[in-house]
Amino acid sequence: MPSLLTFSETVSRPAFWGLVACLFTVHIAISRVRGWYRLRHIKGPWSAAWTDLWLISKTRQGSLFEDLGDVCKQYGSIARIAPNYIVCGDAEEVRRMWGVRSQFDRAPWYKGFRLDPPRDCTLSMRGGDVHAMLRSKLAPGYSGKDVEGLHESIDAGIARFITLIEDKYLSTTTKYRPVDFARKAQYMTLDIISKIAFGESFGFMDRDEDLYDYISTVESSIPMMQMVALIPWLINLLQSFFCKALMPSERDAVGLGPIMAIAKRVVGQRYIPNAVDRKDMLGSFVRHGLGQQEAEGESLVQIIAGSDTTATVLRTVMVHVVTNPTIYMRLQAEIDSAVAGQLVSTPITDLKAKELPLLQACIKEGFRMWPPISGIMPRISDRDAVICGIRIPAGTNVAWSARAVMRSESVFGIDADVFLPDRWLRANENQRQVMENTIDLCFGQGRWGCLGRPIACIELNKMIVELLRRFDFSVINMERPIRNSFFGVLIQSELNMRISRRDDLT
Ligand code: HEM
Structure with a gap:
C-alpha cells in the first residue's frame, strides 16, 4: 500500500531548512556564474565581476570620479565595474551612446532620482514619446526666448551677492573677514534660480544662512540616493506606498519639503481660473500645456538641477584662477582692459563676456577639471551593441567615466590633468572642435541634454567678470583650498577666502 506520509513527516524540520538553504545557495551561485559569464570578455576589478559591492562602496566613499578614471586607465576604455555594469571612458563613444539617434535609453538607475515617486520628472524620465513631449513644453521657457527679465533676474542676484560681500566679508589691512565662498556662491545661485523658476527669490543671501537646512539636508541625502539607485529592488521598495512617509513632503520643516511647499503655492496661483499670464519661466510652461503637477515637479527640477551645478563651476574656476598667479593676473587684465575700453556695461552682458577669450577658456577648463555632474548616468539597450569595438549584450548598464573623458590625453594633450586655459587659446580649429565636443558632455547630450x-x-x-573686476581674492588654506566629494554630483565646501576691494591697501 503506498505511503500516505506527508513530506514534513518523512523529512525532519532541520533537514528541510538545510535543503532550502542549500537550494538557495545553489541558485545564487548559478546566477552569479551566469552574470560573470555574460560579460566575461570585459575586464575590470576582480570583485566587480561577482558583486555590486565594489561599485556601491566606491559610491559611498565619494571617490567614484577618480576610481572610474583609474579603472579606465588600467583596463581600457571599456571596463566592468559590477556584474551588470560597465564603464566607458571614450568621449566619442559616450557621445554616440547619448546621441539623439542612439539605440540606448536611460537605465532604470534613473528611477532613483524621482522627486515625488512614483511620478517622474525630466531628471528621472527614461526616453520615449512622453519624455520628448515634456521637453517640447519646457524648451521655449528654458531657451529664454519666451521669458522676459531672465538677464535682469541674474543681474539682480549678482548685485545682491556683491552687496553681501561688501557689507559683511570685505577684508582690509585692519579688518579680517574670511568667508566660505563655497557656501555663499550657492546662496547666490539658489536665489537666482528661484527668481527665475518661481518669480520670487528664496532669500538665502538676505538671511545669509542655509534656509530650511536645504543645502545641508540635500547634501547629506545625495550619497544615499546614489547608492540606492544602484539597487533596483530597494528603489522599488522605497518608492512604494509603504515608504511614502520616508520621502520628502511639503509638510516637512527642513530640506526639500519647504521648497516643495513654495512650488505648490506658486504653481497653484498660476492654475486658478483667470490667472494672470506672466511672461516668466513658469508662465511659459503653463502656456505650452504643462499640467499643474508636472509644473510643480519641473519647478523643483530647476532648483535641484540648476543651483549647485552652476555654483560648482563658479567655485572651480575661482579656486583654480586664484591659485594660479599668472592666469589670475592675465584674466584680471583682460577684464580691466575691456572695462577701460568701455566695452562692458555694469554688469557685463552675456554677449560681451563671450568675447573675452581667456575668460571663456577658464570657464571651459572649470567644467573639464571637475564636472559638476560626474555620476555614472548609465544607459541601457534592449539589443546587443558594440562600443569601442567590444560586444555589449542587451540589458547591460553602460556608465561613463567623467574623469577618463574630461582628462583624456588624446583629446586635451599630455598635460590634461592641469588647469591650463591656454590649451584653448593655442589649439587649431580642428583640435578646438574636438575639445568643445568633449566638454559639451558635461551637459549630457541629445534627448537628455541639459x-x-x-x-x-x-x-x-x-x-x-563682476567678481574679478571688483575684488581681489586669496585662498586661506593652501594645503587644501577646497573640499571636494564626488557623490555623482560634486559636493564642494570650505573654499575659505579673504576678499578685498581691488587696489585697496587701507
Ligand atoms: C553648470 C551647470 C549645469 C550642468 C553641468 C548641468 C548638467 C546636466 C546634465 C549632465 C544633465 C543630463 C543628465 C543625463 O544625461 O541624464 C542635465 C539635465 C538637465 N538639466 Fe542641467 N546642468 C547645469 C545647469 C542646469 C540649470 C541652471 C538648469 C535649470 C535652470 C538645469 C536643468 C536641467 C534639466 C531640466 C535637465 C533634464 C533634461 C532632460 O532629461 O530632458 N541644468 N544637466
Whole structure:
C-alpha cells in the first residue's frame, strides 16, 4: 500500500531548512556564474565581476570620479565595474551612446532620482514619446526666448551677492573677514534660480544662512540616493506606498519639503481660473500645456538641477584662477582692459563676456577639471551593441567615466590633468572642435541634454567678470583650498577666502 506520509513527516524540520538553504545557495551561485559569464570578455576589478559591492562602496566613499578614471586607465576604455555594469571612458563613444539617434535609453538607475515617486520628472524620465513631449513644453521657457527679465533676474542676484560681500566679508589691512565662498556662491545661485523658476527669490543671501537646512539636508541625502539607485529592488521598495512617509513632503520643516511647499503655492496661483499670464519661466510652461503637477515637479527640477551645478563651476574656476598667479593676473587684465575700453556695461552682458577669450577658456577648463555632474548616468539597450569595438549584450548598464573623458590625453594633450586655459587659446580649429565636443558632455547630450545650459552659461559669464573686476581674492588654506566629494554630483565646501576691494591697501 503506498505511503500516505506527508513530506514534513518523512523529512525532519532541520533537514528541510538545510535543503532550502542549500537550494538557495545553489541558485545564487548559478546566477552569479551566469552574470560573470555574460560579460566575461570585459575586464575590470576582480570583485566587480561577482558583486555590486565594489561599485556601491566606491559610491559611498565619494571617490567614484577618480576610481572610474583609474579603472579606465588600467583596463581600457571599456571596463566592468559590477556584474551588470560597465564603464566607458571614450568621449566619442559616450557621445554616440547619448546621441539623439542612439539605440540606448536611460537605465532604470534613473528611477532613483524621482522627486515625488512614483511620478517622474525630466531628471528621472527614461526616453520615449512622453519624455520628448515634456521637453517640447519646457524648451521655449528654458531657451529664454519666451521669458522676459531672465538677464535682469541674474543681474539682480549678482548685485545682491556683491552687496553681501561688501557689507559683511570685505577684508582690509585692519579688518579680517574670511568667508566660505563655497557656501555663499550657492546662496547666490539658489536665489537666482528661484527668481527665475518661481518669480520670487528664496532669500538665502538676505538671511545669509542655509534656509530650511536645504543645502545641508540635500547634501547629506545625495550619497544615499546614489547608492540606492544602484539597487533596483530597494528603489522599488522605497518608492512604494509603504515608504511614502520616508520621502520628502511639503509638510516637512527642513530640506526639500519647504521648497516643495513654495512650488505648490506658486504653481497653484498660476492654475486658478483667470490667472494672470506672466511672461516668466513658469508662465511659459503653463502656456505650452504643462499640467499643474508636472509644473510643480519641473519647478523643483530647476532648483535641484540648476543651483549647485552652476555654483560648482563658479567655485572651480575661482579656486583654480586664484591659485594660479599668472592666469589670475592675465584674466584680471583682460577684464580691466575691456572695462577701460568701455566695452562692458555694469554688469557685463552675456554677449560681451563671450568675447573675452581667456575668460571663456577658464570657464571651459572649470567644467573639464571637475564636472559638476560626474555620476555614472548609465544607459541601457534592449539589443546587443558594440562600443569601442567590444560586444555589449542587451540589458547591460553602460556608465561613463567623467574623469577618463574630461582628462583624456588624446583629446586635451599630455598635460590634461592641469588647469591650463591656454590649451584653448593655442589649439587649431580642428583640435578646438574636438575639445568643445568633449566638454559639451558635461551637459549630457541629445534627448537628455541639459535644458538649463544657456541659463548656467549666462550666470557664469556674468558672475566671474563682476567678481574679478571688483575684488581681489586669496585662498586661506593652501594645503587644501577646497573640499571636494564626488557623490555623482560634486559636493564642494570650505573654499575659505579673504576678499578685498581691488587696489585697496587701507
Ligand atoms: C553648470 C551647470 C549645469 C550642468 C553641468 C548641468 C548638467 C546636466 C546634465 C549632465 C544633465 C543630463 C543628465 C543625463 O544625461 O541624464 C542635465 C539635465 C538637465 N538639466 Fe542641467 N546642468 C547645469 C545647469 C542646469 C540649470 C541652471 C538648469 C535649470 C535652470 C538645469 C536643468 C536641467 C534639466 C531640466 C535637465 C533634464 C533634461 C532632460 O532629461 O530632458 N541644468 N544637466
